[in-house]
Amino acid sequence: MGLRLVAAAGSPNREAIDEYLYRGKWLTGHMSESGNEFDLIIIGSGSGNHIPEFLNDWRIAMVERDVFGGTCLNKGCIPSKMFVLPADRAVEAAEAASIGVDISVNNADWVAIRDRVFGRIDPIAEGGREYRAERCENVTLIEGTGQFIRSDVEGMHSIDVDGQVISAPQVLVAVGSRPTIPPISGLSECGFHTSDSIMRLDTLPRRLGIIGGGYIAAEMGHVFSGLGSQVTLFNRSSMMLSRHDRDVSTAFTEEFGNRVSLHLGHLPSKVERTADGIEVHCAGEIVVVDELLLATGREPNSDLLNCVVVGVDTHNHGTLSVDAHMRTNVPGIWAIGDVANDYQLKHVANAEVDVAFWNMAHPDDLRVVTQRHVPAAVFSHPQIASVGLTQQEADALGSDVLIGRRDYAGTAYGWALGDAPGFAKVIVDRDSDQILGAHIMGPQAATLIQPLVQAMQFAQTATQVAREVYYIHPALTEVIENALLDAINQR
Numbered sequence: 427m428g429l430r431l432v433a434a435a436g437s438p439n440r441e442a443i444d445e446y447l448y449r450g451k452w453l454t455g456h457m458s459e460s461g462n463e464f465d466l467i468i469i470g471s472g473s474g475n476h477i478p479e480f481l482n483d484w485r486i487a488m489v490e491r492d493v494f495g496g497t498c499l500n501k502g503c504i505p506s507k508m509f510v511l512p513a514d515r516a517v518e519a520a521e522a523a524s525i526g527v528d529i530s531v532n533n534a535d536w537v538a539i540r541d542r543v544f545g546r547i548d549p550i551a552e553g554g555r556e557y558r559a560e561r562c563e564n565v566t567l568i569e570g571t572g573q574f575i576r577s578d579v580e581g582m583h584s585i586d587v588d589g590q591v592i593s594a595p596q597v598l599v600a601v602g603s604r605p606t607i608p609p610i611s612g613l614s615e616c617g618f619h620t621s622d623s624i625m626r627l628d629t630l631p632r633r634l635g636i637i638g639g640g641y642i643a644a645e646m647g648h649v650f651s652g653l654g655s656q657v658t659l660f661n662r663s664s665m666m667l668s669r670h671d672r673d674v675s676t677a678f679t680e681e682f683g684n685r686v687s688l689h690l691g692h693l694p695s696k697v698e699r700t701a702d703g704i705e706v707h708c709a710g711e712i713v714v715v716d717e718l719l720l721a722t723g724r725e726p727n728s729d730l731l732n733c734v735v736v737g738v739d740t741h742n743h744g745t746l747s748v749d750a751h752m753r754t755n756v757p758g759i760w761a762i763g764d765v766a767n768d769y770q771l772k773h774v775a776n777a778e779v780d781v782a783f784w785n786m787a788h789p790d791d792l793r794v795v796t797q798r799h800v801p802a803a804v805f806s807h808p809q810i811a812s813v814g815l816t817q818q819e820a821d822a823l824g825s826d827v828l829i830g831r832r833d834y835a836g837t838a839y840g841w842a843l844g845d846a847p848g849f850a851k852v853i854v855d856r857d858s859d860q861i862l863g864a865h866i867m868g869p870q871a872a873t874l875i876q877p878l879v880q881a882m883q884f885a886q887t888a889t890q891v892a893r894e895v896y897y898i899h900p901a902l903t904e905v906i907e908n909a910l911l912d913a914i915n916q917r
Contacts, residue, residue, distance in 0.1 A: 461566075462590070462591060462592050462593060463582070463592070463593050463594065464484075464485045464486060464487045464566070464592060464593070464594040465484040465485045465486065465594060465595070465596065466481070466484050466485075466486045466487070466594055466596045466597070466598065466786065467486075467487045467488075467489065467572075467583070467585055467592060467593075467594040467596070467597045467598070468486060468487070468488045468489065468597075468598045468600060469489045469572045469585070469597065469598065469599050469600060469601050469731070470489070470490065470496065470598075470599070470600035470601040470602060470763070470765075471488055471490040471494050471495060471496055471554075471555075471558070471567075471600075472495060472496020472497060472498060472499070472600060472602055472763065472775065473496065473498075473600055473762060473763050473772070473775035473776050473778070473779045474488070474496075474598055474600030474762070474763075474779060475488070475494075475495065475496070475554065475558070476776065476779050476780070476783075477565070477783065478780070478783050478784075480783075480784075480787055481564075481783060481786075481787060482564055483564070484564060484787075485564055485566075486564055486565045486566070487565075487566045487568055487592050487594065488558055488565055488566070488567050488568065489568050489569075489570065489571075489572040489585070489587050489592075490555075490567065490568075490569055491569070491570060491571040491572070491601075491730075493551055494551050494552070494554050494555035494558070494567075495550070495551040495554050495555075496600075496602055497602050497603070497764075498772040499547060499550065499551055500547065500551055501621060501622045501623075501625065502621065502772070503772050504547060505543050505544065505547055505625050506621070506625065506642075506645055506646070506649070506805070507805050508542070508543040508546070508547075509539065509543060509625060509649045510645060510648065510649060510805045510806075512534065512539050512652075512653065513648055513649045513650075513651075513652030513653055513807070514652070514807060516531045516534060516652045516653060516654075517648075517652045517685075517807050519531050521844075521846065524844040524845045524846075525843075525844040534630065534652075534653040534654050536627070536629060536630035536653065537628070537629075539653070540625065540626065540627070543625070544625075544626065555567070568587050568590065568592065570587040570588035570590070571587065571588060571730060572585045572586070572587045572731070573585060573586050573587075573730070573731055573732040574731055574732050574733060574735050574736045574738075575591065575732070575735060576735065576736065577736040577737075577756060577758075577759075581595050581757065581758055582594065582595055583595070583596075583597045583736060583756075583758060583759060585597070595758050596758050596759075596760070596786050597758060597759045597760065598760045598761070598762065598779075598782055598783075598786075599728075599731065599746060599754075599759065599760065599761040599762075599765055599766070600761070600762050600763050600765070600775070600779065601726075601727040601728070601730065601731065601763075601765050602726075602727055602763055602764045602765060603724040603725055603726050603727055603764035603765065603770060604622075604724060604725060604727055605620035605621060605622060605720060605721075605722075605723075605724055605725075606720075606722050606723040606724055606725045607620075607720060607722075608637065608693065608720065608722045610637070610693065610694055610695070610696060610697060611695065611696035611697070612696045612697040612698050612699075613697055613720075615698075615699070616697050616698060616699035616704050616718070617699065617704075617718075618697075618718045618719070618720050619717060619718065619719050619720070620719070620720050620721070621642050621646070621719075621721065624646060624717075624719050627717065630650070630653060630654060630655060631650070631655050631715070631716040631717040632655065632656060632716055633655065633656045633658070633703065633714065633715040633716045633717075634650045634655045634656070634657050634658070634715055634716065634717050634718075634719065635657075635658050635659075635660065635704065635706050635713065635715035635717070635718045635719065636657060636658070636659045636660070636718075636719045636721055637659075637660045637661075637693065637694060637706075637718070637719070637720050637721065637722055638659075638660075638661060638719075638720065638721030638722040638723070639659065639661030639662070639663055639665070639666045639667065639668065639690075640667065640669075640721065640722075640723065641667075641802075641804050642721040643659060643661070643666070643719075643721040644666060644667060644678070644682065644804050644806040644810075645804065645805055645806050646719055646721060647659055647682065647686050647806070648682075648685075648805075648806040648807045651685045651686050652685075652807065656687075657685075657686045657687065658686070658687040658689065658706070658713050658715060659686050659687065659688050659689065660689045660692070660693060660694055660706065660708050661688070661689070661690050661691075661693075662691070662692065662693045663690065663691070664690050664691045665679040665690065666678055666679040666682055666688070666690075667679075667804065667810065670810065670812060670816065670865065671812065671816035671817055671818070671851065671863070671865040672816070672817065672818055673817070673831075673849075673851060673865070674810060674812070674851075674865050674867050677847065677849070677867055678806075678808065678810060678867060681807075681808055681847055682806070685807075689708055689709070689711070689713070691709075692708050692709040693708070694706045694707055694708040695707050695708065697718065700714075702714050703715055703716045704716070704717070704718050706718070724764065724770055725743060725744065726743075726744045726745050726746070726764055726765040726766075727764075727765055728740055728744040728745070728746055728765050729744055733746065736756055736759065737755070737756055738754045738755065738756050738759055738761075739754065739755045742768065744765075745765065745766060745767070745768060746761040746765055746766045748760070748761050748762075748766045748767075750794040750795055750796075751781065751782075751785050751792050751793070751794060751795075752766070752778050752779075752781055752782035752785065752795060753785070760782045760785075760786065762775055762778035762779045762782050763775035763778060763779070766778065767797070769797070769800055769802070771800065771802055774797070774800060777795055778795050781793045781794065781795045796883075798882075798883070799813055799814055799879055799882040799883050800813065801813040801875055801876075801879045803871065803872035803875075805872065808846070808847055808848060808867050808868050808869070808871070809867070809868065809869065809870070809871040809872060810865075810866065810867050810871055811865075811866045811871040811872045811874065811875040812863070812864065812865045812866070812875070813863065813864050813875060813878060813879050813882065814853070814861070814862050814863030814864060814882060815853055815862045815863035816853075816863060816865065817829060817851075817853055817863070819863075820853050820862055820863065825855060825862065826855070826856045826857065827853050827854060827855060827856060827862060828853075828854045828855075828856050828913040828914065828916045828917070829851065829852070829853060829854075829913060830851065830852045830854065830888075830909045830910055830911070830912035830913025830914070830916075831849055831850070831851045831852075831909055831912060832849065832850055832905050832908035832909040832912055833848065833849045833905075834846065834847075834848035834849060834850075834868050834869070834902070834905055835848075836905075836908065837900070837902065837904045837905050837908060838899065838900030838904065839900050839901055839902045839904065839905075840902070840905065842900075843869060846868065846869060847867070847868060848866075848867055848868020848869060848871075848905075849866070849867060849868065849905075849909075850864070850865075850866045850868075850874065850905045850906055850908075850909040851864070851865045851866070851909060852864045852865075852878070852888065852909045852910055852913050853913075854888045854910075854913040854914065856917070858887075859887035859888050859889055859914070860882075860885065860887060860888070861878060861881055861882050861886075861887075861888050861891070861910075862882075864878040864879075864882075864909075866905075868905075869902070870902055874902065874903060874905065874906060877891065877903070877906060878891070878906065888910050888913055888914050889914050891910055892907055892910035892911050892914060893911075
């Protein structure tokens with residue numbers, strides 16, 4: 427094993443090492459006759475596949491151990507939202523009576539819905555794989571599990587991919603995350619699903635059990651209950667989406683509980699498969715289901731990389747430590763996405779990879795990733811969107827804040843929506859008038875929050891956003907206007 431090249435930021439040899447890595451002979455094409463040396467190795471084909479044109483003259487190896495295109499495309503945000511749409515339609519039909527329309531759902535053709543989703547996604551994933559494997563001249567696709575084996579004194583990082591050793595002075599780690607499996611007795615014996623497999627079921631289960639209370643549990647609970655399954659959900663917390671603003675999590679739990687049987691405050695102690703199905707034992711009660719979904723979080727795939735051998739620092743149960751330029755502590759090794767942040771959001775990974783690739787190629791013009799105001803949405807029913815501080819976080823920081831809130835029902839378009847629940851809530855700093863957080867529950871929440879995200883990012887005040895732009899009347903955006911006015915009028 428060669429010498430490890432590990433230089434902490436600010437150490438005497440860091441500048442010299444960077445000079446070699448970024449300006450050395452490899453930039454002209456560092457390749458060997460054996461074909462195992464590259465300018466760049468990318469581990470992971472999700473956001474790591476977003477290779478910009480300015481790297482077209484680099485010789486790149488792309489390593490993928492699973493499906494090409496990563497989690498979001500194949501078994502995450504994209505297919506799940508394609509399932510959410512038909513579930514939305516079914517639930518909206520059931521709610522239509524409140525506005526005087528009698529609509530009934532005769533059937534949800536699970537196979538047709540599933541095949542529509544993956545009939546679109548699978549060819550895209552395979553097409554991307556085929557392009558990288560056969561038609562992309564500067565990229566070599568290597569399928570297998572990549573692990574670091576050494577970093578030598580010349581700054582070359584070597585990776586073993588199921589017996590094939592490849593090397594490069596630059597490595598981008600983009601391996602993502604995987605579902606966490608809780609330590610519940612009987613899981614491995616009875617069988618279960620995660621978000622990796624639940625959307626590819628052959629039949630819609632009559633009874634579905636879900637363990638968890640976060641994003642995936644809320645979205646899949648909506649999908650399956652909306653399409654006709656009897657859903658029972660078990661969650662350790664006393665409410666759903668417990669990390670959200672308390673007003674949101676409280677209201678969502680109440681609404682979600684109208685469609686899903688909620689068992690809150692406990693996780694199952696054991697599960698057992700019987701002739702009648704899967705018995706879930708929780709708090710002295712036994713619930714029998716036909717399929718079981720585990721949705722208790724995700725963990726980074728860093729443990730598959732053997733990072734310790736090259737000295738890459740990790741924190742928070744395996745997340746790789748990176749700076750604002752997406753560099754790890756080891757020169758030439760970069761990381762993005764779920765393996766390098768705690769957000770586990772595709773739009774964050776995409777922003778990070780753009781910065782990482784740019785910085786590799788432009789060492790004299792480094793860009794940074796700003797994560798001050800990262801929005802997120804839960805595509806359940808009702809829909810939720812959030813950005814910035816919750817009221818509880820603002821209180822814990824001792825901030826002097828104004829809380830503005832407007833129910834959808836308090837706007838003209840909200841009257842058109844009937845009895846559908848929904849509200850917008852903003853947290854505004856009393857002194858600076860800056861928007862510190864925003865939380866929306868209800869139809870179109872993920873769209874409605876965008877002007878608040880931009881306002882926060884560009885430091886527009888609550889007064890500017892509320893009073894210096896037009897809001898179309900009677901559009902649903904008036905709920906944002908009125909929430910902001912509710913806050914600033916408290917002065």
